[in-house]
Amino acid sequence: MNRQPEPSPIRTTESNWFAWNTMQQRLPQNIRNIIESNPDLTAADSSRLAELAQQISSGQPIPAPTLPAPDYQEWLEQYLPHAGEHWHDTEWFFGETYAFRLILDACRYWEHARDPFFYVKQAEYDADVVYEPVRVFADMQDRQPAATVESMIRALHAAVWGNRSDLSFSAGAELNRQRGDAELLIVNDDSAAADMLLGAGGPVHIVMDNSGAELAGDLVLALELIRHTAVDLVLHLKIHPTYVSDTTVADFHHFVRSARNSRDARISDYGNALHNAFEQGRIRLAPDAFWCSTHFLEEMPPHIAQTLEGAALVIFKGDLNYRRVVRDTIWPADTPLRSAMGAGPAAPILLLRTMKSDVTAAVPAEVQRRLDQVDPEWRINGHRGVIQLAR
Numbered sequence: 001m002n003r004q005p006e007p008s009p010i011r012t013t014e015s016n017w018f019a020w021n022t023m024q025q026r027l028p029q030n031i032r033n034i035i036e037s038n039p040d041l042t043a044a045d046s047s048r049l050a051e052l053a054q055q056i057s058s059g060q061p062i063p064a065p066t067l068p069a070p071d072y073q074e075w076l077e078q079y080l081p082h083a084g085e086h087w088h089d090t091e092w093f094f095g096e097t098y099a100f101r102l103i104l105d106a107c108r109y110w111e112h113a114r115d116p117f118f119y120v121k122q123a124e125y126d127a128d129v130v131y132e133p134v135r136v137f138a139d140m141q142d143r144q145p146a147a148t149v150e151s152m153i154r155a156l157h158a159a160v161w162g163n164r165s166d167l168s169f170s171a172g173a174e175l176n177r178q179r180g181d182a183e184l185l186i187v188n189d190d191s192a193a194a195d196m197l198l199g200a201g202g203p204v205h206i207v208m209d210n211s212g213a214e215l216a217g218d219l220v221l222a223l224e225l226i227r228h229t230a231v232d233l234v235l236h237l238k239i240h241p242t243y244v245s246d247t248t249v250a251d252f253h254h255f256v257r258s259a260r261n262s263r264d265a266r267i268s269d270y271g272n273a274l275h276n277a278f279e280q281g282r283i284r285l286a287p288d289a290f291w292c293s294t295h296f297l298e299e300m301p302p303h304i305a306q307t308l309e310g311a312a313l314v315i316f317k318g319d320l321n322y323r324r325v326v327r328d329t330i331w332p333a334d335t336p337l338r339s340a341m342g343a344g345p346a347a348p349i350l351l352l353r354t355m356k357s358d359v360t361a362a363v364p365a366e367v368q369r370r371l372d373q374v375d376p377e378w379r380i381n382g383h384r385g386v387i388q389l390a391r
Contacts, residue, residue, distance in 0.1 A: 009328040010092045010358065018358055018380045019092040027099055028053040030244055034103065037119040041107060048106035056099060059088030063102070069110055071289060075101060078294045093328040094294040100242040101292070115241045121251065124212040125258060131267045133162045133217035134259075138266045148228050152194040155224040157182070159317065160352045160385045162210075162217025186355070186367055186378075189389040193350050196389070200231045200312035205347075207236040207291065209318025210243075211251040218317060219255075223273055226282050231312065233277075237287040243320060249287050296327045298342035311347040319356040322386075325349070326361040333365035337390040354385040362388065 010016045012023045031053040035046045055063075062085050065075040079098065082090055087099075103109075107116045115121075124130045137158045146154065182188060197204065204225060208218060222233050238246045256278070259271025277283045290304050308314055316325050326340040340361035341349070358379045360368070363386075371378040378384050 007329050007331060011090065012087065012092050012095050013089050016358060020088065022096060023056055023087050027096060028057040031103060033120060034116045038116060045107045052102055052106050056087045059086050061086055062090060066105055069105065074289065093323055097294045104240065117241050117244045121211055121245055130212050131216050131259065132213055133158045133220055134267055134270050137220050148198060149194050152197055152224055153190045155221040156190050156193055156387055158217040159221040160354065160387060162214035184384045185387055186363055186371065186384050187386040187388045190387045192389055193387055196313055196348060197225055198228060200229060202310050202312040203232045203234055204313050205234045205236060205308055205311045206315040207317060207321050208247045209321055210245040211247040211255060212245055215247055215255055219274055222283065226277050232282050232284065234284045234286050236291060237285055238292050239287040239289045240292060242292050249285055252285060297325045297344050308345040308347060311345065313350055314345050314347050315350045315352060317352050319353055322351055322353040323357060323359050325351065326359060328359055330358055331361040333363060333368060335361055337362040337388065341390065349390040351386060351388040354382050355379050356382050
């Protein structure tokens, strides 16, 4: 029997409307938001950012990285296979991720280390919505005290639906933060995932996604795991700002400090618990350039593979990490998740994601057909999610 060729990663052509629209509209708007929200940008910084936004929206050739930059060689190697391509005809994962790296050059990030997305992130704190997942979880626990397994399932749901807070997805617009429902999970392995977490015999790794309210939900899950087990947690973070709201080490510590200073006792207790877990080594931070790169998980370097060795479970949060894991590809419904991943960690994988792109793997065909009828934009509108295990 002849093997069918594997499908290819999504490209930024009109073959995929959402990827194409990202490069035409959403990503350029993210860049313009930097200009509008940063009062400390120079005129030259703003000009470079505006030019980058215009180049992307009009589909011009993708430029090479520039010097000086400490990661120049790494990014040059990622760029060269795509040299000569245009913003509207390249692999989406490469084009979008690389564009966020060029933003740092445009605003001279390496010379002053100012996060170009700081003011957009801070708006979540100013609007007092960052800790909403904590309040929702605490209220539910107060109203309906639960056994340990049920508490862990609730924490998993808090982590999934916090992913609706992606600021690059919304281009900074106000988000609907209503708590998600189990009925909106198109793949739901929550019971098996909770059992696996509670029975973990080694460290649990979480590859983090967004800061702000999504980070709040993720750390609800982290604290439930610390409270109910003896395992340690390793949080894998971005080494520099990217995708507007992705979590860096600075974002993590800013989040914990703000929580500890909250006037709401539930939030300050939560912040103090996080601080203590970090100080005691129960929570470790592992920032790395790989998570900012254009590489898929199967291309992880040896030091990442070694870090993940011995993990009881590796959790990947959010849509971008889902895309990285399954090679930014729309897979046939009968493709097993491990096959969609290609090479990867030997440890079990848990994917927690709200749907913000067309990328799918191991979603049953009958589920896809039903959703196409009731909600034609179910793949991209952020209303549905997955709790998906790959053993």
